[in-house]
Amino acid sequence: MRFYELNMYAPGASKPSRTWTTHPNGVWDPGALMLGFDVIATPYATPVGGSTLTLWGVSLQDLAQSSNFGRHYDAQGNYQPGVTLELLGGMAKGLPLADPTQRGLLMVGEVVQGFGNWQGTDQHISLVIYPSVYTMEHPGNFVLVWRRGQKLSEALESCLKMAYPNNPVEVSISDQIIADQDMPHVCGTLSGLAMAIKDTSEEVLGPRHWVDIAIRGRTIVAYDGTVQPGVVQLNIPDLLSQPTWVDVGTMQIDVVLRGDVQVGGLVRMPPALTNSPGMVGMTSNAWPGVYNYQATFSGDFKVTGVRHVGNSRSPDGTQWATHLRCVPNTPLKRAGG
Template sequence: MKYYRLELTDKNGKTPLDDTGNLIGPFDSSRTPGSALQIQFDALITGYDVVSSGTRISLFGVPISMLRESTQLAGCQVDLIAGFSAGLPLANPNQAGLILSGQIYNPFPVWQGTNQSLNFVINPSPLLNDKGQENSITLDGKKGEKLSDVLNRALTAAYPGFAIEIAISDQLVLPEDAVGVYSRLTQLAAVIRSHSFSYVNRDDYTGVQMVMQNKIIRVFDNEVGDAGGIQILPQELVDQPNWIGMFSVSFKCPMRADLRCGDVVELPQNIISGPGSLLSVNTERSYSSLRDRVNFSGKFLVTSVRHVGDFLNPDNTNSWVTIYEAVVLAKNTT
């Protein structure tokens, strides 16, 4: 079954209250199976050089007392856990988890006819630090330093509450001193990706990307060598994967939280191996030789994750899914 849990906490770590003293959350679909509140969201998680806008979450069916208190929720922490709970044969509850975490930037109520909804615009990056000042990132790199070391030092100082994960090519070495101050991670991400192409001048290199998700900042490129990938099982694919660019592909899975930007995945070769073989049909007229194969397979690096949720929509092929974009791994020429 579809599953979600939406948690709101204020700056003191407590659940906020509406104007009648009732708790605003947590909203957990497993506590009221079959009658959980409708929730809609479209969360795109990709490089900060590509997109910097927040994610909107809409929760329907809440009382008016919560709508009146919506303006007081600005700055609250939001954690959205989603996926599937145990029940259906192919549901994997181990893949459910935290898909979105951030601060409420703009809360607002909507009341149209009989529909009432509480809406949040979530920003994964805190706009202000603990002192109420705007965050700034100071880059102080010296000639000959690895870019990974420079970025780790700068990001650790700018975001002390975040885990920093960097996996980029050792060929990215500063040819000269690099000094700069950036007020937003989007600015730094755009500069670093642009410069990384000049360091590694190859057609199959996709540049350095920065992603912030769930209190983690990941910096990565597609120079990951021959590392093993996370296996995508045949029954975990919704539709066929497709090429969307020269070196990039897109594939869709039932909503899952275990794959993140920067992970290496391996697509299956056919759709009738493992548990999926129970669903296969092989007759003379089924053309199984054409229908049981995935368009292409191999290892790819995830560069974009998009969680699409519409809880009460019965269209399960589109209403509770995660759409991934990935790129071919760069050739190891070192």
């Protein structure tokens, strides 16, 4: 069975004001509202825009106030932030190959815009969500105080904790990145900070190695491959299609919707995948394709982008999927390693 849980929080609230789910109290509800979403998660140095979510069958009361779900100005002209949405998804018990342990948090973010539509018996609201609450119109306090001789990890952790005082911060980056002079940086958005950090760190770590900043749920993370995260094992029943090379050294893996794979994490390809039914084989005469074929189906890969696409009532299995962008895992050694 497909599972989702959508929680809505008023600005500053710690408990949800509204909850929509397919399994209230753990029991499947065949009358649960239809939910569609397109959730994108990438490092902030390469921003790709916001995520979208549509909920069908909402009440007229929700429809009437849909514009107030997003950022807006009240009658007195005061700026009001949008509500926070928390989306959990995956599979629940029911189908033989469903794995409930893979479901998890897909997205947490602030609603930027809300739209309500009513046509005949079709009533739905569409929402645009961004994980980071700061924009150029409403900037955050990103002040990087990076002094000569100081490690970037120390300065960056202090900067992120100042900008996000209510969020956990995890910084797992190389000790090699040390300032040879005072290098302060001030900006108003997380994307601006991430791009500056990426450019600076790549000069120290070398090509194809840099510090990325991302948001995983409610946690702000900075990583560069120095600290290897836990590996998520993929199994053959998880795959919706054959893994495909989409760029030089970049592979896309389509799996059943799951919330246990995050940007910057590692996935391990299923064992004996080359002998599985439906997999397209290659001969040694197919060079250089044979090289890509062998590299695709073995080893660990680093996740550089995650896209969750879902429609809770679609009969198409690909409409409840997680698309992973991955590159071969090349761990970065610590200084002296």
